[in-house]
Amino acid sequence: MAQKATKTLAASNTARLNQTLYLTLAIHLLWWFLRALIYRSSLSRKSITLYLLFSAPQLLIQFYFERLSRPTLNEDGAVKRAGEDLEAKGLTEYMWDVVYWSYGCITLAALVGDYAWWLWAVIPAYSGYAAYTTYTGMRGGYQDAAGVPQPGAATSKRQAKLEKRGGAQKMQYR
Template sequence: MAKKATKTLAASNAARLNNTLYISLSVHTLFLLLRALFYHSTFTRSSLILYALLSTPSLLITLYFNKLSRPTYTATGTIKNAGEDLDAKGLTEYMWDVVYWSWGCVVLAALVGDRAWWLWIAVPGYSGWKAWTVYTGMRGGGGGGGYQDAAGMPQPEVASKRQAKMEKRGGQKVAYR
């Protein structure tokens, strides 16, 4: 079983990308059909612009995943490249969240109308909140473990009782960085 991990990753990537394609096609088809059939009076140019603008990130991310993670094969049928792991943590995970959230917004907009597009604010709002907390965390103390008093002055970290006893006895000293 040579290259079993590569074969497993290629099969998993191909299956997930195919499922993503089918779900994306069905979500967008559902939106266009429901809006044309039931909401034809509100199916205006602004509605189409909102749809195009707010569904574009998920479509671009899906294309990016296809380019990055679609397995490639040689002429003989062996795996040339399995692609990147679609279950990776970090940015890949965040991009999947954007895809899923936009699918939900498209379905809700198809069912209840254009007001559902306001739910899309949650994505940049969450990103801004995370960026702000990271920025304030880095600015606040540099991650040194200290805390700030009421006046905003940094205070040194207090040693635990065990560390204080050890230092009092002259034993093992703790070096602070």
């Protein structure tokens, strides 16, 4: 069972990347199919330009994930490199949000028309909101909803009780 974590990460990365690839192909083919065959009158230069502009971030993020997280194998089939974790918090999580939101926008644009691309404005608006709340939280000292400053995570219940009683614990020598 050598390198079990590496093998598990490689398997989960491969499964998620394959799933994302198939979903991307299906959604983009749906857009092209509906625009080329059913809504032929609305297939214009403007429509194609909007499609290319608003689907580019999703395609670039997917290419980035492929390069960064696709496992590489040795000649004997052993995992050489598992790739980066696709379940990581922070920027990776935000990039998955962009990918999924893009899927929704592309699907809606295929079904209802070019006005659905306006939904893309939610992504920068959410980014601005997240940045503003983070800034105000840091400036205010991370207060709760009632405006009460929260103690640091390092204080335990015992330590909080001792501070409430009036100070630190006294040392006893025997």
